[in-house]
Amino acid sequence: MSSLRTAFAANQLLRRGFTTSSRMMEIFKVQSVQDFEEKVKKSDKPVIVDFFATWCNPCKMLTPRIESVIGEKKGQIALAKVDIDEHVDLALDYDVQSVPVLMVVQNGKVIKRLVGLQDTDKLRDWVDKAVDGK
């Protein structure tokens, strides 16, 4: 369990190592319900919420894919990562039954959802549409 978290953190660090500070703002881990309220629901640009669990292997495979796609968007869209075990009620409120779940939140509303592991091309296409407001 802890080794999983470490691996996850290391992955984040590696990715952040060669990005700008604005990139750090684009991908963040939700710390609390209040944090979610401010950075996701009140965000003026669309935010992709990634509900994940440390015990979920498809989630671990999805992480680098969605992060690289978000990186390509150069700040047009942010990625908020929610550990469902740390924020159970938040995940349940958004009807997360199985993970991973991605959802696009715009102006506080869920625009669309994507359940399960996806390949990078599909993710890119899905994120592109979210950026275009479709």
Next chain:
Amino acid sequence: MLTIFNKRAIVRLVFCAGTGSRFGSTYKRNHNYDYDLIVIGGGSGGLACAKEAIQHGAKVACLDYVTPTPLGTKWGIGGTCVNVGCIPKKLMHQAALLGEGLHEATAYGWDIPNKEQIKPDWNKLVESVQNHIKSVNWVTRVDLRDKHVEYVNGLGSFKDAHTVVATLKNKSEKILTADKIVIAVGGRPNYPDIPGAIEHGITSDDIFSLDRAPGKTLVVGAGYIGLECAGFLKGLGYDATVMVRSIVLRGFDQQMATIVSDAMVERGINFLHKCIPKSVEKQADGKLLVKWLNTEANTEHSDVYDTVLWAIGRKGLVEDLKLENAGVVFKGTKIEVSEAEGTNVSNIFAVGDVIYGKPELTPVAIHAGRLLARRLFGGSTQTMDYVDVATTVFSPLEYACVGLSEEDAIKKMGGEENIEVYHGFYKPTEFFIPQKSVRYCYLKAVAERSGDQKVLGLHYVGPVAGEVIQGFAVALKAGLTIKTLFNTVGIHPTTAEEFTRLNITKRSGLDPTPASCCS
């Protein structure tokens, strides 16, 4: 792979989505409490009861809280079975069986390079097992939310017969009232009262999430939990010793118990018979020095282990409940209940491992919990039948049984002369090629001696024992006779078919070892 959950779990969730009531809301409220039902305990029995009550239109809260072990192990919702019982046990047993299978595979023509380098990775196994458990915890939470069971992560205790106090993690208290209350708090392992037991020993509550390989392990206790733990540890390559105070598998058929333990000895598991632990000390090198007494020879012994696991029995979790505030009578650490799972207080009931004198098995708790909810809120009158419940010991060579042991059958029928025991050794087909030992593959049917010979008990030691006995358990419940059993055509080649091939009685004194395979 779409999601981490198996398809069935997802399908189940979809079908259950939206509560509604499949039976119509038969329940009519006639009280002013917060809830119709509070269930204390979110394990198999409690959850089944809570969910069933909801289906009948009741308003339900379910409390669940896990007090950490002395080592600090804790877990999520779902109770013993999911977190520290059947589920992780079966997975670790499977890991051990796979190791066995890997070595047999070469005999079947699999070319396994560097076979001698095959070794288990304990931490990887623990991680996989724990990941599965956490996914089940999540599904459970989602299920409760979908069904509108209010989940309270707090330790429940009684204030009075209708009021429950939930003590939350931050020590704050939440007061809930209900018309009816079901106690389903389950049980936890006992520790012996000897120096070093709590500080240095672990239990089945810790082993499945242990953050280091267990190494050389002393398992104290020879009930099914002790045997299963020693079995999978040995199967994973660790030195395992079982310390037995008096008998192996108390409560089970003793001939079968001996076969199970002999089969373990054949696999290299050590047994210390008639021994009781005296102390556990941590040495400078971190290893554990265990001293024990052989009660038969009255001699003292000692050895050094990496891990000491207590499997000396379990207690009901009544101590935190403050039962006296509600006036509920208890017996030791358990609660004695009526045929309808009622306590001495008319609105308080109990199901699962906390009740006195009933099988401590998940499916028993689930069934009892569900039937109880149907009686309380659905107008049902059906009570739980605790008789002839099949069970399996997941020892290296598994043992499953249903019905009476030979000893109990003799007692019930008033003497050996009134029962007939058909028995036989058998050779599983798949054991021949890798030349696995068939020495302990044995089964027997215990029956009445007269008439069509009603079957009283079935016992089987061998591969996939639970799968073998489950169907026969249905037959036994339906009144199986030896006549019917022998009129049944088997499936060849299976080991379950051996029940239909039994033809030698113990009374005949004939050799019960098999002659041929296909004739």
